[in-house]
Structures are given as C-alpha cells and as structure tokens.
Amino acid sequence: MIFALIYKRMKIAIIGTGNVGGALATKWAHKGHEINLGVRDTTRFKGENLLNNPNTQAFSVSEAVQKSEVVVLAVPAVMAVEVTQSLGNTEGKTIIDTMNIVMGRGPAGYSNTCDAILAHTQTRDVVKCFNTTGYNNMLNTVYNGMAIDAFVAGDSAKGRELAITLAKDAGFGDCYAIGGNDKYELMEKFAFFWINLAMFQGQGREIGFKLLKR
Numbered sequence: 543m544i545f546a547l548i549y550k551r552m553k554i555a556i557i558g559t560g561n562v563g564g565a566l567a568t569k570w571a572h573k574g575h576e577i578n579l580g581v582r583d584t585t586r587f588k589g590e591n592l593l594n595n596p597n598t599q600a601f602s603v604s605e606a607v608q609k610s611e612v613v614v615l616a617v618p619a620v621m622a623v624e625v626t627q628s629l630g631n632t633e634g635k636t637i638i639d640t641m642n643i644v645m646g647r648g649p650a651g652y653s654n655t656c657d658a659i660l661a662h663t664q665t666r667d668v669v670k671c672f673n674t675t676g677y678n679n680m681l682n683t684v685y686n687g688m689a690i691d692a693f694v695a696g697d698s699a700k701g702r703e704l705a706i707t708l709a710k711d712a713g714f715g716d717c718y719a720i721g722g723n724d725k726y727e728l729m730e731k732f733a734f735f736w737i738n739l740a741m742f743q744g745q746g747r748e749i750g751f752k753l754l755k756r
Contacts, residue, residue, distance in 0.1 A: 552708070555580050555606040557625055558616035559589030561677035562640050566614060569680065569712040571595040580606035604630035612704055614672075615659070616640045619648040622655040623662055632665040636701045638708070640672040641735040654725040656696070659745055669696030670729045671705040671717070676747045679714060683750070690750035693732065695725035709748035718753060 546651045556563045557580040560601040572595065580603035592598050600606075600648040604629075607613050607629045617625050636706045649658040650671060656670050671694040672680065683689045693708040694702050694717055702719050709717035721726065738746045 551575060552612055552704070553578065554708075555612065555613045556616060557603055557606070557629070558664055559592060560616065561681065562672065563614065563616035564589045564592060565677040565680035566616065566640075566651040566672060567592050567598060568595070568711060570708065573711045575711070576610075577607040578609045580604075582647050585746035603628045607632065607635065612636050612638065613707070614638045615655075616638060616672075619643045622649040622652075622658040627661045627664040628665060632663045635665050636667040636669070636698065636704050637663065637665060637720050638672065638701070638705055639668060639670045642673050642730045642732060642737075644737065649700070654726040654730050656723065660723075667696075667698040667701045667702035668723075669698055669705050670726050671695075671709065672712075673729060674733045675750055676740065678747050680749045683713040683715070685750055685752075688752060689713055691715050691753050692717040693720050693729065694718070695720050695722065695729045697722040715752065732742040 551574055553576045555578045556567050559579055567577050572677040577598040579600040581600050584600045588631040593600060614633055615625060622641060637659060639656045639659055648655060648702060656668055659668050671692060674693055679690060694712040696702060706717040740747050740749055
C-alpha cells in the first residue's frame with residue numbers, strides 16, 4: 543500500500559490517444575491525475591478533445607515520458623518496438639503495456655509485446671494491464687451495479703502496485719496480480735478470449751469479467 547500513498551496524484555504519460563488511451567486518459571484526468579499525452583504532432587492528433595480536461599496536456603512522445611513517472615503504451619502491437627524506441631530514457635519509470643498480439647499481428651520475433659518493450663528500453667519495471675477488455679468497459683466499468691475486474695502481470699512489484707491503484711482509479715472493482723513476466727503471454731491469451739466472445743462468437747462488446755469468491 544506504500545506505493546498507493548506515494549502516487550496519490552500521478553504524472554502519467556499516455557502514448558496512443560485512440561480508443562484505449564483516450565478512455566484511460568479520460569478516467570484518470572477526471573480522478574485528478576496529471577495526464578501527459580505523447581503524440582507526433584501536438585497541433586493535430588486523434589483525441590484532441592482530451593485536452594478539454596485541465597489535467598491533460600499534449601507533448602512530443604519523449605517529452606511526455608520525461609515529465610511522467612508512469613508511461614502507458616496504448617498503440618497497435620505492431621508498433622511496440624518503434625514506439626518503445628521513441629520513449630527516450632525510461633530509467634526509474636514504470637511502463638504499463640495495454641497491447642495485445644492478435645492473430646499474429648505484433649512485433650516480429652516476440653510472442654508478446656512486453657518482451658519486445660523490455661528488449662528496447664532501460665527500465666525493468668514493465669507490467670501488462672488494461673489489455674483484457676474493451677475500451678467501452680474502461681469508460682464504463684459497471685454492470686448491474688457491480689464493477690468488473692482488471693488483471694496485471696509482471697515481475698515488478700512497483701509496477702503491479704501502480705497498475706492496481708490506477709485500475710481502481712479507473713473504476714474497476716479490483717485488479718488481480720496473476721504472476722510475473724512469465725504470465726505476459728497468458729494475459730494476451732486472456733484478452734483474445736474476450737475478443738473471441740465479443741467479436742467472433744457474437745456476444746458483443748458489452749461483456750466483462752468479474753472474479754467471484756465464496
């Protein structure tokens with residue numbers, strides 16, 4: 543719980559301002575976190591409306607990273623290596639990877655995007671989270687009065703604690719740690735399970751996962 547106390551108001555760089563990045567930026571900005579969008583062109587980019595929240599600003603990718611303690615990658619998986627290389631110095635920072643390799647579309651030579659990130663950056667604090675459900679469930683986590691859950695994987699204890707705190711700040715009911723770096727690929731398979739149900743099996747995007755106990 544120490545990290546949750548230290549990072550009550552976090553400085554978060556979000557690289558990728560599409561559906562997932564935009565949904566997370568919206569939730570965290572409303573919660574009071576400082577959001578630094580990393581974009582190629584600060585004068586014109588997808589999700590410019592995110593700047594309507596005073597807690598959100600846009601910078602170049604490397605500048606957004608340098609201004610932040612947490613870096614969230616929310617770009618297509620095929621861009622994982624290219625985007626990681628554009629981050630600049632990540633020493634002391636935590637990277638949260640929201641990406642998934644789906645149907646073989648990902649960085650060449652890697653079975654998951656986190657391994658690709660680790661191979662091209664300085665920080666070892668890399669975790670995978672916010673990848674197992676759709677952006678619609680990030681904007682609205684509640685089903686019949688109950689918030690769905692999130693999941694996180696990675697060796698970094700610091701990274702796991704930050705992801706858990708941010709998941710709760712985004713409105714998820716809980717965020718469960720499922721293991722270390724060896725569970726990156728399992729997280730992506732879990733994401734494909736949701737995609738399969740939602741898209742290929744016709745259940746639609748308005749479905750989510752909740753861990754129940756008794």
